[in-house]
Amino acid sequence: MKVVAPLIAVWAALLALLGLTVGASLMLTGTPSLVVSLGIASAKAALIAWVYMQLRREGGLMRIMALGAAFWLLILLGYLALDYLTR
Amino acid sequence: MTEVSYLEHGHSLKSWLLTTDHKRIAILYFLSITFFFFVGGAAAALIRIDLLTPEADLMSNEGYNRAFTLHGVIMVWFFLIPSIPNTFGNFLVPLMIGARDLAFPRLNLLSWYIYMLGGLFTLAVLVLGGVDTGWTFYTPLSSMFANGNVILAATAIFVVGFSSILTGLNFIVTVHRLRCPGMTWGRLPLFVWSIYATSLILVLATPVLSITLVLIAAERLFGVGVFNPALGGDPLLYQHLFWFYSHPAVYIMVLPALGVISELVTAAARKPVFGYRFVAGSSIAIAIIGFLVWGHHMFVAGQSMYASAVFSFLSLAVAVPSGIKVYNWTATLYKGHIALDPPFLFAMSFIGLFVVGGMTGLILAMLAVDVHVHDTYFVIAHFHYIMVGGTVSAYFGALHYWWPKMMGRWLPLVWGRLSAIFIFLGFNLTFFPQFILGYLGMPRRYHVYPAEFQTLHVLSSAGASVLGLAYLLPFTYLLYSLRHGEKAPPNPWGATGLEWTVPSPPPQHNFHELPTVDGPPYQYPVEPDAERETAHG
């Protein structure tokens, strides 16, 4: 049970966040909606990486590797934005 | 100590198809990659024959489009990307770091099967009539208008991408976890550093390509608006995503070659490599900066001026670590006792051609100049100097250098030297005229052209036939050496590195006892094994 409990808790949290996403999409429009839904999505991804992908049990090297991957995504999105925002 | 070699260990087909030995998997890759090299080469031959005259005489417009697309797809994904990592990387990385195999031997075999599955899809595309979008699959052509087998071709590339990812993962974990005692990061052979850097790119970039191909399929099959402006999409988004993968991918193609050359140059000079740390570090720097330059493919595609200026600057920056390598190889050769063996001749032609390719890359990265030469033969010549002049020369250099180790047979050195020279000459005759053609305004991907371009095109096609024959040559004498070549000693070239401490060919599990390393790499000079003298051609 000790192993399963956090998994179930995270699952519940993910469902709650999903509810929030749906709610926000009904209430907000435009930029605020975008910011909120991206924020919620990041929180979900972080939960999955931390608990389901076991980063909380891993050492420094593995965490740096995972952060590196997130950083790579930032490069992609950042430079994309550089083009789109200055056209 | 009479251990059977990995080649002797089982002769049945099953012992090959179900092997988990990294050395046998390397051979499986070698055979399949060679096959695709010749299929892609056949498409190139059709292209060069058609371009002999200004008219369209060999192929229809549609047929010509299909020929260059197939050429690009096969050469990029089924030859160049797997070439050095999956053959020589597979064979050598465990040997070089003192391990008995890769970290995940069965995953390694799975990578090969996935590669073959992707290859079958590609052959299916070929049999069913091809695809005409170019290897770049630009939208909205690929997603809305092209009438070839776009989905099938995208599937082939999607599938083979998983082979890349798994191979990259395998190398990364192997280098982290399986180094023998004393093999610190500062003692890794430079080839291993370059394979490690390549693997980082394979793992980080390939998924982006896979996702992009899925998006094309979604738009083409279900009308999901991603790239098509009529559906609310953005065509330039496709180019961003594609080049976010494909510029790093050009470094997947050339980084392993840079690693090969570091080994060949030090072995030929019989001196410690000059500036080990910088050569190793520049591989990592190339892998990282290579991710920051993709926008140089979109200077005239409607990208914002600000973004273009940034990408232009970063593209100039990526030349710095490449330059470091070239200078350090030169310094290594300085006052070396150089042996003019085939691997060295291939290395020299690599260095020369890579410099021309790199320098013309800088020319292309200048915003104003690119307006003039974008999408012309200048670009074609640029990347062929790097990918063919560079990587394929390094591939053949590696083949000659490690052949005695892999097969346990000497190769005829005279023939090796001759083919290195013919490949160099044929290559330059094929591609140098294309720089001039492009500068004069010959666009890429056209087979009908103004009559004044014909002389240069004929020169190029003549060069291509020399090059084609020169590529066939090594396969004849290497095959011959398998049966008739003298047996090779463990260290025929007098080289450093753990792979030369085991018998040629290596035993099934590489090392009888795991070695221990107690000094820096490249402690030259080393005396070649005595048998070498008799084998000298």
Ligand code: HEM
């Ligand atoms: C010194 C570093 C390099 C620089 C600054 C550079 C720059 C460029 C630029 C600016 C272009 C776009 C030209 C145009 O379309 O107008 C280009 C195209 C290309 N380069 Fe490079 N390059 C470099 C190295 C390489 C390497 C190492 C490879 C391959 C191993 C390579 C392969 C290609 C390919 C495949 C294309 C064109 C693809 C296409 O449009 O179909 N480049 N390069």
Ligand SMILES: [Cu+2]
């Ligand atoms: Cu590029």
